[in-house]
Amino acid sequence: MEKTIKTKPTVLSVLSMALLTFFTIFFIFPFYWIVTGSFKIQNVAVQVPPEWFPLAPTLDNWIALFKTPVLRWTFNSFFVATCTLVIVCTTAAMAGYALAKIKFPGRNFVFWLFIAAMALPKQVIMIPLFTILVKLNWINTYQALILPAVGWPFGVFLMKQFTQTVPSELIEAAKIDGCTQMGIFTRIIVPLVKPGLGALAIFTFMNSWNDYFMQLILTRSVTMQTLPLGVALLKAEFTTPYGVLMAGATLASLPMIIIFIVFQKYFTQGITMGAVKG
Amino acid sequence: MAQITNVAAKNKTPRKKFRLSYEAKDWIAGYLFILPVMIFFIGFIVIPMARGIYVSFFDYSLRNFEFIGLDNYIHLFGDEIFLKGVRNTLFIVIGSVPIVVLFALFVSVNIYKKAAAVRSFFRGVFYLPAICSVVSVTVVWGFIYEPNYGVLNYLLSAVGTEKISWLADARFALPAVMAVLITTAVGQPIILYVAALGNVPVSYIEAAEIDGATNWEVFQNITWPMLMPTSLYIIIITTINSFQCFSLIQLLTSGGPAYNTSTIMYQVYERAFTLNQYGLSSAMGVILAIIIMIISIIQYKFFGSDIEY
Numbered sequence: 277m278e279k280t281i282k283t284k285p286t287v288l289s290v291l292s293m294a295l296l297t298f299f300t301i302f303f304i305f306p307f308y309w310i311v312t313g314s315f316k317i318q319n320v321a322v323q324v325p326p327e328w329f330p331l332a333p334t335l336d337n338w339i340a341l342f343k344t345p346v347l348r349w350t351f352n353s354f355f356v357a358t359c360t361l362v363i364v365c366t367t368a369a370m371a372g373y374a375l376a377k378i379k380f381p382g383r384n385f386v387f388w389l390f391i392a393a394m395a396l397p398k399q400v401i402m403i404p405l406f407t408i409l410v411k412l413n414w415i416n417t418y419q420a421l422i423l424p425a426v427g428w429p430f431g432v433f434l435m436k437q438f439t440q441t442v443p444s445e446l447i448e449a450a451k452i453d454g455c456t457q458m459g460i461f462t463r464i465i466v467p468l469v470k471p472g473l474g475a476l477a478i479f480t481f482m483n484s485w486n487d488y489f490m491q492l493i494l495t496r497s498v499t500m501q502t503l504p505l506g507v508a509l510l511k512a513e514f515t516t517p518y519g520v521l522m523a524g525a526t527l528a529s530l531p532m533i534i535i536f537i538v539f540q541k542y543f544t545q546g547i548t549m550g551a552v553k554g
Numbered sequence: 555m556a557q558i559t560n561v562a563a564k565n566k567t568p569r570k571k572f573r574l575s576y577e578a579k580d581w582i583a584g585y586l587f588i589l590p591v592m593i594f595f596i597g598f599i600v601i602p603m604a605r606g607i608y609v610s611f612f613d614y615s616l617r618n619f620e621f622i623g624l625d626n627y628i629h630l631f632g633d634e635i636f637l638k639g640v641r642n643t644l645f646i647v648i649g650s651v652p653i654v655v656l657f658a659l660f661v662s663v664n665i666y667k668k669a670a671a672v673r674s675f676f677r678g679v680f681y682l683p684a685i686c687s688v689v690s691v692t693v694v695w696g697f698i699y700e701p702n703y704g705v706l707n708y709l710l711s712a713v714g715t716e717k718i719s720w721l722a723d724a725r726f727a728l729p730a731v732m733a734v735l736i737t738t739a740v741g742q743p744i745i746l747y748v749a750a751l752g753n754v755p756v757s758y759i760e761a762a763e764i765d766g767a768t769n770w771e772v773f774q775n776i777t778w779p780m781l782m783p784t785s786l787y788i789i790i791i792t793t794i795n796s797f798q799c800f801s802l803i804q805l806l807t808s809g810g811p812a813y814n815t816s817t818i819m820y821q822v823y824e825r826a827f828t829l830n831q832y833g834l835s836s837a838m839g840v841i842l843a844i845i846i847m848i849i850s851i852i853q854y855k856f857f858g859s860d861i862e863y
Contacts, residue, residue: 296664296676299657303679303737306694307686309705313697322703371591379577380584386592393599395850398798400839401602403826404609408602427598432591451576457583486687488801493827504689508805511693518697525690532685540674543681547742548749 310529313522314338321518337519346524348499349506356421356491356502357484363422364431364480365473372435372472373465377447378457387436390429406493416496425484431476434550438472439465475546478539482532503528606836614833626837635813636821636838642728643817643842647796647849649729650736654792655785657736658743663773666751677748681741688738692805695734696721721807724814731806731815735799743788750784751777790850797846818842 313321315333374380375387405424414420442465450460466473491502501509507524510516536543574582610627613620630636665676683691698705699720707717720730754777762772800819803809809816809824816824818838826835 292660292664296661299661300676300679303682306691306698306737307682309698310690310694313694324703325708326703326705367590367594370587374584374587378580378584378587380581383584386588390595393595393603395794395847396603396843400606400836400843401599403822403832403835403839404602404605405598406826407832408605423594424598426591427594427596429591429595429599457580457587461587482685486685488688488805489823492804493823504687507687507689507693511689511696511805521693522697525687525693529686529690532687533682536678536681536685540678544677544745544749547745 307529307533310522310525314519314526316519316522318517318519321522334519337517337523340517340520341523341527344506344510344520344524345498345501346503346506346527349501349503350527352418352421352500353485353503356418357481359418359422360425360484361477361480363426365477367426368431368435368476369439369466369469369473370461371432372437372439372469373461375432375436376439377442377444377465390432394429394433402489402493409494415494416500418500420494421484421491421502424490425480425487430550431480434476434479434546435469435472437549438469442468471542471545472549474539474542475549478535478542479546479550481535485532606839609833610837610840612833614831614836616830622833626834627841630834630837630841635816636818638813639816639818639821642813642815643797643799643819645728646732646735646799646817647793650732650739650796651789651792653736654739654743655788658740658747658788659781659785661740661744662747662751663777666748673748677741677745680744683738684741688801689805691734691738692802696806699730722811724811727807727811727815731799731802734806735796735802738802739792739795743792746784746788747781750781754780786853789853793849793853794846797842797849818845 312330314337315330315335316327317332317334317336320327320330320332375383409415409420409424446464446468447460450464455463486504487502488504488508491505492508495501495505498506498509503524507521507528510521510524611621611623613622613625661676661680665673668676701707701717701719701722704720706720707715710718718726720726758776759772762776767775798819799817800823803815803817803820804823807815809820819842822835822838822842825831825838
């Protein structure tokens with residue numbers, strides 16, 4: 277009985293599929309437009325009616341793009357994101373273990389402090405953080421782009437959630453065998469929370485790679501700028517041809533798209549684990 | 555078990571060498587393990603936050619640093635531009651949050667039963683704008699919205715519409731920015747909803763179907779209530795993100811035309827970095843934080859749910 281209900285295509289389900297298809301095209305189109313736009317010469321890019329598919333693809337835009345400091349910007353983005361990832365994963369895994377499995381006075385207080393800080397908007401801290409970094413003489417340095425991101429407690433929260441799934445018996449057994457806390461952490465916890473670390477690594481990398489606001493206020497010189505800032509800089513120069521801008525935009529987004537396609541499982545896990553449990 | 559008590563007993567008896575109890579060792583280990591994160595947390599979150607609240611009571615600019623009590627706050631509540639920013643921000647939040655939630659729900663309900671590969675494809679498509687750099691997103695949307703050769707006006711010209719300056723026309727600029735914001739905001743909710751829908755026990759739904767319930771009744775009475783904690787979480791994070799909308803605005807319109815797309819967050823930036831009014835800027839940040847906190851609490855109470863962290 278219920279099988280006939282499910283297989284019978286109703287008007288509603290046909291309509292839903294049509295709408296879903298429309299939305300899918302709507303979401304894919306901008307990225308199709310960026311990528312194809314990067315292969316069009318200027319007067320083709322701005323022609324009306326638009327050329328839906330580049331009939332005479334050219335690499336000129338990409339060649340022009342690589343005449344700007346784009347390699348330096350890409351390196352900066354990559355370096356900053358990688359350093360942030362390493363420090364965040366290390367410190368968050370350690371704190372996550374302590375908050376999930378080690379009993380010490382003030383543990384709950386610390387945990388709720390992190391939760392409260394996560395709920396507060398970042399904006400309150402941006403301007404004072406900026407003035408503090410000015411006083412430290414850190415403006416336009418790599419450490420300014422890397423270290424403040426480590427303080428953000430989302431990673432600790434995520435790693436606590438993952439570490440809680442490790443059976444406490446394993447830890448007790450290791451203690452009886454004379455394993456130190458450091459040994460328990462490196463030999464038992466880290467191997468077992470690898471999926472969590474994977475998710476955290478990807479999110480940290482993505483947040484750093486895609487950051488705009490912090491990098492905007494903390495950098496000064498063209499050589500310290502990251503890829504998003506560099507592309508924004510090209511955009512602000514009105515003489516930049518659209519194709520070059522599109523090539524820059526493609527380059528700024530491509531790494532994350534590839535990482536997403538390869539590691540979609542970690543994204544999904546991280547988002548669901550970081551959100552609602554139980 | 556016997557072994558453990560035995561060890562514990564041994565530790566209580568005084569020894570010739572000073573030894574810490576297991577409990578004390580755990581304490582020290584616990585503190586050492588959270589120490590690295592704490593240093594960053596206190597240095598880059600707690601201290602700036604405290605300082606942000608502190609300087610919001612000062613007339614603080616490049617030349618001045620003088621205590622003025624609540625004057626910054628009083629000034630802001632009579633400041634036309636700031637109030638416009640508040641209105642724009644509320645407009646964005648109230649307009650985009652329901653659309654994001656309904657859109658995510660619509661897509662999720664239609665894809666969660668499909669084969670894993672199909673599901674991944676759709677999840678990926680709708681998450682695409684969220685994983686791409688905001689700069690790339692604004693580059694392409696700026697191009698699509700371009701009045702003379704943008705794709706949008708070209709498509710609309712087919713139905714006879716005049717050329718519209720989407721981002722420069724006071725009537726359209728804010729909705730145009732919101733549309734982009736919504737595309738970047740639906741990805742995460744869809745992933746959450748698909749996961750939550752997968753957790754709704756099939757037996758409940760089958761039982762209801764056998765009893766003759768329609769699809770809509772199943773959704774209304776079984777699926778929706780079970781999605782409630784997820785919905786609450788999605789509403790709260792989408793609200794917070796919409797309140798904090800900055801980069802899209804800075805890159806698409808710079809708050810214009812005539813402050814029509816200027817939000818609180820954009821003004822926090824503008825006051826501090828183009829006008830050097832750090833005190834006023836911090837006061838705005840504090841007000842924004844308070845608004846977000848109040849709204850999160852209301853949402854939490856209103857949807858009265860038992861979400862456990």
